[in-house]
Amino acid sequence: MQPNYDEAYVAHLFDEMGPSYAVMNLVSSLGFSEIWRAQCVAGMPIAAGAVVADLMAGSGECWPYLQRRIQPRGRIVAVDISPVMCRRQQDRARRLAGAPVQIHCENALALSLPAASVDFVVSAFGLKTFKDRQLAQLAQEIFRVLRPGGGGSLIEISLPENSLLRLPYRFYINQVIPWLGRILLKDLECYKMLGVYTEAFGSCRAALRHFQDAGFEEVLLKQHFFGCATSLVLKKAPAA
Numbered sequence: 001m002q003p004n005y006d007e008a009y010v011a012h013l014f015d016e017m018g019p020s021y022a023v024m025n026l027v028s029s030l031g032f033s034e035i036w037r038a039q040c041v042a043g044m045p046i047a048a049g050a051v052v053a054d055l056m057a058g059s060g061e062c063w064p065y066l067q068r069r070i071q072p073r074g075r076i077v078a079v080d081i082s083p084v085m086c087r088r089q090q091d092r093a094r095r096l097a098g099a100p101v102q103i104h105c106e107n108a109l110a111l112s113l114p115a116a117s118v119d120f121v122v123s124a125f126g127l128k129t130f131k132d133r134q135l136a137q138l139a140q141e142i143f144r145v146l147r148p149g150g151g152g153s154l155i156e157i158s159l160p161e162n163s164l165l166r167l168p169y170r171f172y173i174n175q176v177i178p179w180l181g182r183i184l185l186k187d188l189e190c191y192k193m194l195g196v197y198t199e200a201f202g203s204c205r206a207a208l209r210h211f212q213d214a215g216f217e218e219v220l221l222k223q224h225f226f227g228c229a230t231s232l233v234l235k236k237a238p239a240a
Contacts, residue, residue: 001196011082039224050074052066053113055121079111109137122154139216151236
């Protein structure tokens with residue numbers, strides 16, 4: 001099975017997974033998805049009052065970690081391509097008391113946000129749905145919307161570089177997770193595609209050069225839990 005990077009297909013895929021996505025993330029990762037989201041947010045020097053763009057925001061799972069950092073005057077700008085996920089974001093925003101959330105249902109590759117309009121960008125588990133050329137485009141968009149001196153933290157499920165760990169991990173994401181999805185969603189194919197995307201993506205190492213080429217002053221690659229997840233921490237140079 002080959003990954004499909006078409007915008008409409010990806011939106012439909014996450015529309016289908018929307019009702020079970022948060023639970024599946026938590027169960028299938030044995031709780032590590034929440035640890036990794038917390039680490040992703042902790043990777044940035046976010047201060048109270050910051051404006052943070054949450055790209056490929058899902059149903060807003062990163063927001064509790066962000067709100068603790070940006071209150072009382074900060075703001076979250078959430079972006080997701082899936083209408084179902086955006087509706088789930090609206091429900092979460094109504095339930096959560098804290099920093100306001102502005103929701104944009106759009107492709108992160110063509111953001112409607114003005115240039116230099118956010119202090120930080122965060123993204124958890126959305127990079128794998130982009131092919132190489134799209135990752136370059138995403139890097140340029142993130143650079144464009146960040147203010148001088150701003151930063152970003154992007155985390156993604158990854159294939160461990162250690163071959164002894166890679167084989168059982170591949171079996172888990174390609175066989176076990178789809179069957180868990182079938183139990184929760186009655187759909188094997190949706191969660192099988194997540195394994196297909198992960199196989200094609202590999203790790204954040206594949207996207208490293210695109211963010212370097214986009215003009216960031218600093219791009220750091222980090223590994224989490226022996227490479228089962230990787231992240232990129234970005235820093236845009238301050239204004240001269």
